[in-house]
Amino acid sequence: MTEPVTGVGVVGAGVISEQYLQTLSGAPGVDVRFVADRDPERARARAQEFDVPAWGTYDDLLADSTVDLVVNLTVPQAHAEVSVAALESGRHVWSEKPLATTLEDARAVLSAAETADRRVGVAPDTFLGTGLQTGLAAIRDGRVGRPRSASCAFQYGGPDIWHPSPEFLFAEGGGPVLDVGPYHVTALVQVFGPVRRVTARGVTTRRRRRVETGPRAGTEFDVEVPTHVTALYEFADGSVADAVFSFDAPVQRMVLEVAGTEGGVRLVDPNQFTGTTSLVAFDGSEEPLEPRGAAVDGRGAGVVDIARSLHDGTPHRASGELALHVLEVLLATERSVADGSSVEITSTVAAADLLPADATPAEAVTV
Ligand SMILES: NC(=O)c1ccc[n+]([C@@H]2O[C@H](COP(=O)([O-])OP(=O)(O)OC[C@H]3O[C@@H](n4cnc5c(N)ncnc54)[C@H](O)[C@@H]3O)[C@@H](O)[C@H]2O)c1
Known part of the structure; x- marks a missing residue:
């Protein structure tokens, strides 16, 4: 029986994408299917380094129907725009921190997620x-x-x-x-x-x-x-x-x-x-x-937690509301x-549940 997985597309093939791709390449329940960057050569090099089958521009990524979740590793000044575009195209989003650079933009990301009924998770996942x-x-x-x-x-x-x-x-x-x-x-x-x-x-x-x-x-x-x-x-x-x-x-x-x-x-x-x-x-x-225990020790742990939570129907921990x-x-x-x-401070949020003490990367994850 094949294990169902969450198809991941990474946008932003800069410094931190290397750590993410190292984690996500071996992580349970996720499969990286696309690397995008506004510099296509950078996207190609990173994709080939990690045997990711497709690369190109962010528009190309959004046109790829095998991508369920966008991992946004662009610079903070682009985070909100890139995340909103992913949500409006029906994808879940994991964003590097910060969620946005203004509260107005941050609220727009959460509102786009609510409208599309998609998840938003945000670093840090440490x-x-x-x-x-x-x-x-x-x-x-x-x-x-x-x-x-x-x-x-x-x-x-x-x-x-x-x-x-x-x-x-x-x-x-x-x-x-x-x-x-x-x-x-x-x-x-x-x-x-x-x-x-x-x-x-x-x-x-x-x-x-x-x-x-x-x-x-x-x-x-x-x-x-x-x-x-x-x-x-x-x-x-x-x-x-x-x-x-x-x-x-x-x-x-x-x-x-x-x-x-x-x-x-x-x-x-x-x-x-x-x-x-x-x-x-x-x-x-x-x-x-x-x-x-921890499910995964590396940047991308929050992506794995979203995939797991989509399967369980439970909240993911590094949530948009926390961010x-x-x-x-x-x-x-x-x-x-x-x-x-x-x-x-006007907003409020509860602390997230701990992972199960026996959390292990071997557990199956699905969307
Ligand atoms: N570098 C680190 O050690 C580190 C650690 C933790 C978190 N982060 C976070 O990760 C994010 C990225 O950092 P980095 O160091 O990898 O930056 P970087 O400048 O090395 O890479 C960013 C990449 O995003 C691309 N990009 C920017 N805007 C884009 C857009 N609109 N569409 C498509 N591609 C776009 C750039 O071309 C570049 O390749 C930041 O939010 C940063 O805070 C970085």
């Missing part, structure tokens, strides 16, 4: 990985008592060091808040529930930066966004978290720590799927935790930096 699932399970099992506070940092020298076309990460819609903030705010919402107020301050340390790697190395460009931001998040349940998001830090720090009434937990870097999770007692002693709340929080972070205010 919270579906073994690392965060292990830490979240410990918290939900009461191992730290009631969680009350968190400290987060995602700080390093910036993507101009490693990305061959980093300009979009320093333009409106990019910056450390929208680029790396989604990892932490998504994880925090899984711990504390929705955010109710944001206060943040920040600076743009260098107004011009330079591409440091690849064929365009040496090209200078303008910086449009704050590149070092410190934020204070207040949650509806009264808990608080501090966060640093920075492309300006010579000292790299990737921190996600949660403290509760009975102790704390040192979680993995929420940009990663795996890593060591430890319970930390008030005397500072640490106890590493046994890793918990909308996270985007509102991150845009509020930028607004607070710009005008010095504290910004109230």
Whole structure:
């Protein structure tokens, strides 16, 4: 008996498409059938690298009736338009973060999904990985008592060091808040529930930066966004978290720590799927935790979760509603930096269910 699968079309054959295609090529219940890019040569090269049978423009992808779900790996500034086109053509969508660069566009994506009765899932899907699932399970099992506070940092020298076309990460819609903030705010919402107020301050340390790697190395460009931001998040349940998001830090720090009434937990870097999770007692002693199951440890885990949920008829976890709340929080972070205010958050969302503890990639998935 052949296993039914969700046919996947990838649009955006840039840097991150390699990781996605690695995961999705071996993942259960999905079959990559098309790679599209506005640069057709780039689409061809990526498709051939992973034995994907078809490639071309995004219009070509949308004309391919074997594609059920579009994986949108374009730049943030194109996310909403590309996702809406997929939904209007009757496809489900997985989008890289952020869902959109404005709340208006984000709501338009969710509304197109509702009209078409299709699913929208949005990165990050790292919270579906073994690392965060292990830490979240410990918290939900009461191992730290009631969680009350968190400290987060995602700080390093910036993507101009490693990305061959980093300009979009320093333009409106990019910056450390929208680029790396989604990892932490998504994880925090899984711990504390929705955010109710944001206060943040920040600076743009260098107004011009330079591409440091690849064929365009040496090209200078303008910086449009704050590149070092410190934020204070207040949650509806009264808990608080501090966060640093920075492309300006010579000292790299990737921190996600949660403290509760009975102790704390040192979680993995929420940009990663795996890593060591430890319970930390008030005397500072640490106890590493046994890793918990995850369906897939790699970018694309959320695509596999949508395919599984279409089969089960259950909600998928990295949902459009979660991404909308996270985007509102991150845009509020930028607004607070710009005008010095504290910004109230109007949207709300519940934390997603954990994956089953025995989740395994071997399970069958279908549409
Ligand atoms: N690079 C990373 O390590 C990384 C990690 C996690 C998430 N992401 C996210 O993935 C997305 C893509 O990042 P990237 O680093 O791969 O960028 P990239 O610039 O390397 O690739 C983007 C690709 O999308 C194509 N594209 C842009 N607009 C298009 C459109 N309208 N139609 C068709 N193709 C279009 C471009 O030609 C390019 O090939 C971003 O949202 C980013 O935040 C990137």
